[in-house]
Amino acid sequence: MSARPAAGPDELHALVRTAAARRPQAPAVHDGDRTLSYTELDRRADAFAAALRGLGIRPGDRVLLWAEKSAELVALMQGTLRAGAVYVPVAPTNPPARLLRIAASCRPALIVTDGVAERDPATNDWADRHPGAVLSELDGDPAAAPWYRSAPDELAYILYTSGSTGEPKGVCISHRNALAFVRWAAAETKLHGDDRLANHAPFNFDLSVFDLYGAFLAGAAVDLVPTALAYVPERLVELLDDTRGVTVWYSVPSALLLMMRQAGLLDREPPAALRVCVFAGEPFPVRDVRRLRAAWPEVRMFNWYGPTETNVCTSYEVTAADLDRERPLPIGRAASDASLALDPPDAEEGEIVVTGPTVMLGYWGRPAQDGPYRTGDIGRWDDDGNLEYVGRRDAMVKVRGHRVELGEIEAALAAHPDVAAVAVLVVGSGLDARLHAVVVPGPQGAPGLLALKGHCAARLARYMIIDSVSTVAELPRTANGKTDRAALLATLTG
Known part of the structure; x- marks a missing residue:
């Protein structure tokens, strides 16, 4: 058998191999009752790399992953990178119609599913347009695995986000982009080999990058929270309280709020093993942050900020000094070697503009990102030099994280x-x-809420399905002809 190719220092897929050499029997991925050691994860990644190469996958090809979280899916992501391909994770809650729109954008050489009915290539018509494979049927000879030597600025993965035109946008992230964030985050939270990181976010959400690659960089373990349990507060509290010993938690504030309000998270002793709690993705009400900070005095707590296009670009550590805070929590100061500016620079408030190594390559199928990234978020500096988030300047919002x-x-x-x-x-x-x-009704009258929910469910991710509906004869307009959202909102809340 030939010697295994050496891993490069700036390749995202080198982290698992390096950890396997350093801590071969240490746990890498906990998936319910199953645990893969670093040696096992490394071998499974090689088996998947060989299988993909056997299917004709070549460097630069996109491999779309439409499956539930699992240790096998983590290994496939690693195997995809080792084959030089680009992985495109799509949450299993996305319906086939949205999958097809994402596939039409990135043109995958292969769509890998977990064989669930609507995702099974043998039983669904999406497979007529794209080659498909079932995760459990992919296997290859680890000894024959390729190892693609990726350059730092080569594309590693694409994360599709909601698009303003009605079409999803693919955020292209390079090895350099991801590693710049992961190395900073691991140092900021002082990750080490005995840590156990809870992976709450789906793999298509950039929060998961820290859970997975932070763990791999440190030779620590990542504990996958199943999608079905992500917003079941009682089970999440059990996960923190049980003997598995989660030491690092990272989620949107909504998950922590559910645990606090509906599952008595703060009505018990602090989780014994927890040492770091990070939240990001949406504002955390300051009154609830104060309660959490007071209840967990020994846990380091961070508020991170950054759009998918930059990952985390600011950080604020919540301390005992914030127990008397009345103003909203700051998003903090520059992180991940980013540089921040407000535009216009002399105004009290301005658009947050980011420069640095984590700024994306660009959107798939569009011109490359050139220069600083304009977030569309409005910020202001506080008296201590921390950045405060003010709001959005367009119609992009955060709902339930x-x-x-x-x-x-x-x-x-x-x-x-x-x-x-x-x-x-x-x-x-x-x-x-x-x-x-x-809604302005059509000639046949207005559809009901259930009909519109069903219509959304066939086309959109679950978190994008509307909760309520009302009708008007005409939508109000601003002077320049755009929908007057402020006027509409005033009629609903006034």
């Missing part, structure tokens, strides 16, 4: 034959935020 372009939901609803026009609004905030559709 997920980034949502209202335009994508509106485009889906507008395709309903009985919808003449539609605007989608966010009513409420934080954990209570809901998606409300204001």
Whole structure:
């Protein structure tokens, strides 16, 4: 058998191999009752790399992954990189219609599923347009595995986010982009080999990058939280309280709020093993942050900020000094070697602009990102030099921790034959935020809420399905002809 190719220092897929050489029998991935050691994960990744190469996958090809979280899926992601291909994770809650739109964008050489009915290539018509394979049937000879030597600025993975035109946008992340964040985050949280990171976020959400690759960089373990349990607060509290010893938690605030409000997270002793709690993705109400900080005095706590296009670019550590805070929690100072600016620079508030090694390569199928990334978020500096998040300057919002372009939901609803026009609004905030559709009925009258929910479910991710609906004869317009969302919102909340 020939010697295994050496891993390069700036390859994302080198982390597992390096950890396997350093800590071969240490746990790498906990998946329910199954645990893969680093040696086992390394071998499974090689087997998948060989299988993909046997199917004709070549460097630069996209491999779309539409499956539930599992240790095998983690290994396949690693194997895809080792074959030089690009992985494109799509949450299993996405319906086939949205999968097809993502596939039409990135043109995958292969779609890998977990064989669940609607995702099974043998029983669904999406497979007529794209080659498909079932995860459990992919296997190859680890000894024959390729190892593609990736350059730092080569594409590693694509994360599809909600698009303002109604079509999902593919955020292209290089090895350099991901590693710049992971190395910073591991140092900031002082990750070490005995840590156990809870992976709450789906793999298509950039929060998962820290859970997986932070663990691999440190030779630590990642504990996969199944999608079905991600918002079941009692089970999440059990995960923190049980003997598995989770030491690092990272999630959207919505998950922590559910655990606090519905499962008595703070009505018990602090989790014995937990040493770091990180939240990101949406504002965390300051009154609830104060409660959490007071209840867990020995746990380091961070508020991270950054769009998918930059991953984390600011960080704020919540300390005992924040127990008396009344203002919203800052998003902090520059992280991941980023440089931050506000535009216009001399105004009290301005758009947050990011420069640095984590800024994406660009959107798939569009021109490469050139220069600083304009986030579309409005910020201001506080008296201590920390950045405060003020709000959005467009129609992109955060609902239950997920980034949502209202335009994508509106485009889906507008395709309903009985919808003449539609605007989608966010009513409420934080954990209570809901998606409300204001519909101008078509000639046959207005469709009901259940009909519109079903229409959304066939086209959109679950978190993008509307919660309520009302009708109007005409949508109000601003002076420049755009939908007057403020006027609509005032009629709903006034």
